[in-house]
Amino acid sequence: METAGPFAALAAQQKRAKTTEDDDASAAAECDVSIAPAVANAAAKPSSPLPSASPASTAPGAAPRWGVAVNDLDWSYPGIDGQPVAGQPPLIKNFNLKLAPGSCCLLLGANGAGKTTLLKILGGKHMVPKEKVLIHGREAFYDTGLTTSGQLSYIGGDWQRDVAFAGYGVTLAGDFPASKMLNSIPGVDEARRKKIIEVLDIDPTWRMHQVSDGQRRRVQLAYGLMIPYSVLLLDEITVDLDVLGRADLMAFLRQECMERSVTIVYATHIFDGLEQFASHVAFVAGGELRFCEPIEKIDGLRDLEPGALLSTVEGWLRKEAEIKREALAKKGIVPKKVFEYVRNSGWGSGRTASTVSFGPELGMKHEGIKGSSNAVMRG
Numbered sequence: 001m002e003t004a005g006p007f008a009a010l011a012a013q014q015k016r017a018k019t020t021e022d023d024d025a026s027a028a029a030e031c032d033v034s035i036a037p038a039v040a041n042a043a044a045k046p047s048s049p050l051p052s053a054s055p056a057s058t059a060p061g062a063a064p065r066w067g068v069a070v071n072d073l074d075w076s077y078p079g080i081d082g083q084p085v086a087g088q089p090p091l092i093k094n095f096n097l098k099l100a101p102g103s104c105c106l107l108l109g110a111n112g113a114g115k116t117t118l119l120k121i122l123g124g125k126h127m128v129p130k131e132k133v134l135i136h137g138r139e140a141f142y143d144t145g146l147t148t149s150g151q152l153s154y155i156g157g158d159w160q161r162d163v164a165f166a167g168y169g170v171t172l173a174g175d176f177p178a179s180k181m182l183n184s185i186p187g188v189d190e191a192r193r194k195k196i197i198e199v200l201d202i203d204p205t206w207r208m209h210q211v212s213d214g215q216r217r218r219v220q221l222a223y224g225l226m227i228p229y230s231v232l233l234l235d236e237i238t239v240d241l242d243v244l245g246r247a248d249l250m251a252f253l254r255q256e257c258m259e260r261s262v263t264i265v266y267a268t269h270i271f272d273g274l275e276q277f278a279s280h281v282a283f284v285a286g287g288e289l290r291f292c293e294p295i296e297k298i299d300g301l302r303d304l305e306p307g308a309l310l311s312t313v314e315g316w317l318r319k320e321a322e323i324k325r326e327a328l329a330k331k332g333i334v335p336k337k338v339f340e341y342v343r344n345s346g347w348g349s350g351r352t353a354s355t356v357s358f359g360p361e362l363g364m365k366h367e368g369i370k371g372s373s374n375a376v377m378r379g
């Protein structure tokens with residue numbers, strides 16, 4: 001997809017970077033949270049300075065520099081047989097991203113752009129070829145010690161558990177207090193435990209089957225934040241939080257970056273207050289990284305004005321939608337405006353009658369799938 005308008009300068013910069021070897025210079029253009037932009041950003045925000053920790057050394061034989069490194073990754077969801085779907089282009093395309101320790105990177109893009117998929121790949125939840133996705137130089141998928149040690153923490157939208165016979169996707173709710181969960185995590189420093197419970201304003205006596213969605217979310221977050229991770233992946237985790245809870249959490253996360261050189265990648269559509277949180281912004285469209293830049297280098301964001309992120313990202317999304325429409329028009333495809341039934345992959349493990357393949361192409365009528373919960377309508 002061609003880039004134009006607001007993307008032109010950034011796209012050109014990224015293209016230049018791709019033509020060079022994967023040395024520090026090119027990595028910097030991809031998304032290098034090195035000390036220079038961090039300090040520059042701190043200067044712009046005296047009340048809440050950005051990370052002052054140095055990035056890991058690049059000296060020969062020294063510890064790997066990047067907290068997160070994605071190297072020329074192409075990736076797709078497998079088909080029902082676990083194999084790549086023949087003829088289907090990759091969902092994640094030619095993806096390169098490098099973040100040094102101490103970075104707070106917002107991962108932005110339209111619905112379906114690939115943010116969750118990417119975060120799950122970074123979290124080691126999807127298999128990728130070796131060397132393609134590294135967390136502090138270790139293989140995200142193959143090195144299970146990364147997640148079992150808590151060094152790599154992924155907190156996603158759902159907090160669910162599998163319950164025998166009730167199926168998958170059952171919301172976590174049992175009659176036990178929040179304290180039972182939060183005190184059961186071994187090896188957590190008491191001061192850290194207290195701090196996190198305080199930041200998230202959790203009442204340890206909350207019964208988990210009686211809490212509200214937002215209260216459950218707070219406990220989920222506390223649980224995921226408790227072990228001192230070095231890389232934290234967050235997928236739209238603040239949806240249920242009230243304004244205060246969200247502000248306190250973001251301030252805590254920022255402090256984690258500053259004091260412990262944590263690398264954070266945060267995918268979200270809720271932008272308020274994030275100008276002061278982010279050191280970098282990565283924008284994804286159609287599975288491709290359009291750009292990843294220090295926030296103060298991005299037009300419209302460099303002054304870190306409250307509200308700037310919302311209007312700037314809206315502009316990017318509108319531009320993307322336009323580019324997409326133009327590309328479709330070139331192929332002679334006019335997006336349908338009528339409602340129609342769509343069929344899904346026909347596969348939903350553990351669910352009874354919730355996923356059924358149907359549609360005119362199978363010669364099946366809607367009446368044939370009565371009882372299915374999955375008759376999806378799209379406009």
Ligand SMILES: Nc1ncnc2c1ncn2[C@@H]1O[C@H](COP(=O)(O)OP(=O)(O)OP(=O)(O)O)[C@@H](O)[C@H]1O
Nearest residue numbers: 077091109110111112113114115116117118267269
């Ligand atoms: N399990 C799956 N199997 C096949 N395709 C999937 C699966 N999960 C997601 N996809 C597809 O991958 C694409 C990217 O989805 P993803 O969830 O990563 O997007 P996103 O950027 O996180 O979107 P949103 O902002 O809506 O959360 C979408 O087109 C989606 O339909």
